[in-house]
Amino acid sequence: MESSNRQVRWRLLLTPPKDGPWNMAIDHALMDRARSSGETVFRVYSWSRPVLSLGRNQRALNVYVDSELERRGLEVVRRPTGGRALLHHREITYSVTAPSGRDTLNASFRRINALLINALHAIGVPAEGAIAKGREPAPSGLPCFAQPSTGEIVVGGRKLIGSAQWRDAGALLQHGSIIVDDDQGIIPSVMRDPIFAPPPASLRELLGRAPSPSELADAFLDAIRSSEDAHVSILAHSDLSQLAVSSKVAFYQDDAWTWRR
Numbered sequence: 395m396e397s398s399n400r401q402v403r404w405r406l407l408l409t410p411p412k413d414g415p416w417n418m419a420i421d422h423a424l425m426d427r428a429r430s431s432g433e434t435v436f437r438v439y440s441w442s443r444p445v446l447s448l449g450r451n452q453r454a455l456n457v458y459v460d461s462e463l464e465r466r467g468l469e470v471v472r473r474p475t476g477g478r479a480l481l482h483h484r485e486i487t488y489s490v491t492a493p494s495g496r497d498t499l500n501a502s503f504r505r506i507n508a509l510l511i512n513a514l515h516a517i518g519v520p521a522e523g524a525i526a527k528g529r530e531p532a533p534s535g536l537p538c539f540a541q542p543s544t545g546e547i548v549v550g551g552r553k554l555i556g557s558a559q560w561r562d563a564g565a566l567l568q569h570g571s572i573i574v575d576d577d578q579g580i581i582p583s584v585m586r587d588p589i590f591a592p593p594p595a596s597l598r599e600l601l602g603r604a605p606s607p608s609e610l611a612d613a614f615l616d617a618i619r620s621s622e623d624a625h626v627s628i629l630a631h632s633d634l635s636q637l638a639v640s641s642k643v644a645f646y647q648d649d650a651w652t653w654r655r
Contacts, residue, residue, distance in 0.1 A: 402492070403433045403442050405629035408611045411442040414471030415646035416639070417487070418447075422474060422646075423637040424491040425560075425567045434492035435629055437466035437508075437569075438611040441482040444468045446581065449558065451479040453655050462584040472652045475569060477558035484577050486607050488614070489569035503559055505622075506568050510547055510555060512621065519600050521555075524548045552595040573597065574604050634642050638649060 409420065417439060424435050424611050446468045448454050454472075463470060468481075497505070507523060514521040524546045547555040558571030576596045582588035598604050618626045645651060 395627065399534075400460065400491055402495075402623065404623035405433055405437055406611060406615050406618065406626060407437040407629040407633075408608060409437060409439045409631055409634070411440045413442050413444040414447065414469045414482070415643045417441060417445075418471055418473060418643035418646040419639050420634065420637075421448040421489045421491065421543055422642050423598060423639045424489070425562070425565045427637055428491045428493050428565045429554045429563065432493055434490065434622075436614055437491070438443075438607050438614060439487050439489070440607055441487070441616075443467065443469055444481065445471055445485040446479060446481055446584070448479055448579070448652070449474045450474060450560065451476055451655070452478055454479075455653055455655060457586060458584050462590045465633070466580065466584060468580075468584065470652055472654070473558070473569075475498055475558035475560040475567060479581055480556055480571050481569060481578055481580055484573075484575035484604075486572045486574060486605075486610055487569060488572065488610075489567060491565065491567050494566045495562055499561060499566075502566060503557070503568065507547060507557070509617045509621065510570075513610065514547070514554075516613050516616060517601070517605060517609070519549065519554070519597065521547050521549055521580040524551075524553070549595040549600060552592065554595040554597075554600075572610070604649055 407424075412420065420439075421437070424437065428434065444467060446458075446463070448470065450473060454470075458470070461632040488510070492502070494502070511521045511523070546553055546557060555570050555572050557568060559566060573594050573596045575598050576593050578591075578594055581592050615626060
């Protein structure tokens with residue numbers, strides 16, 4: 395993500411629900427696009443079925459019970475980014491893909507989180523960045539929303555958005571899950587050795603209603619316009635046809651990647 399002293403063009407993309415491999419493939423393809431276009435794309439999306447997503451380096455072999463995953467109809471996908479397991483179902487996901495430029499990982503993480511916080515404030519959510527308490531959690535079977543890491547977005551000390559970032563060959567991908575209705579407690583029920591965790595915050599709890607992806611997309615668009623790019627524009631979903639998305643789907647469908655460790 396380029397430093398703020400150089401103007402970078404931002405685009406906003408709202409995509410319809412997809413399954414796990416397709417959503418990861420789109421983010422990966424947008425990261426490739428960032429290298430060639432020099433643009434930053436803020437994507438808002440959801441999932442066509444419940445998906446348990448695993449962090450890039452998280453151990454998963456012998457952690458989950460296959461029969462329980464099947465019984466609950468949970469698809470499993472491994473993200474290209476780090477972090478820990480989370481359930482994509484009653485939530486809204488965002489991603490930011492950009493040239494990595496001169497910003498450090500921490501600097502770009504802070505800038506993206508500032509956009510998220512500004513957008514949440516605009517719809518009435520008193521979100522803030524988390525302050526670490528002790529050592530950061532290592533990749534493990536512990537659910538993503540069990541413990542906030544430094545800078546992740548919380549309300550009243552409870553995590554609302556879990557995010558992770560990956561950098562590769564001059565581009566970055568940061569994506570994260572915004573809880574609408576809390577069903578993260580399902581994760582321990584599909585584990586061989588359940589690890590119970592306090593519940594996260596949720597938008598329904600905080601607002602008394604469930605915002606739609608399009609409402610959040612509008613709030614993010616306004617936040618980008620006010621702090622990053624006054625001329626931010628919409629990237630049409632049809633423009634994805636120009637990207638090599640389908641060629642990446644097979645990678646995220648492959649058990650050799652999903653269950654690699």
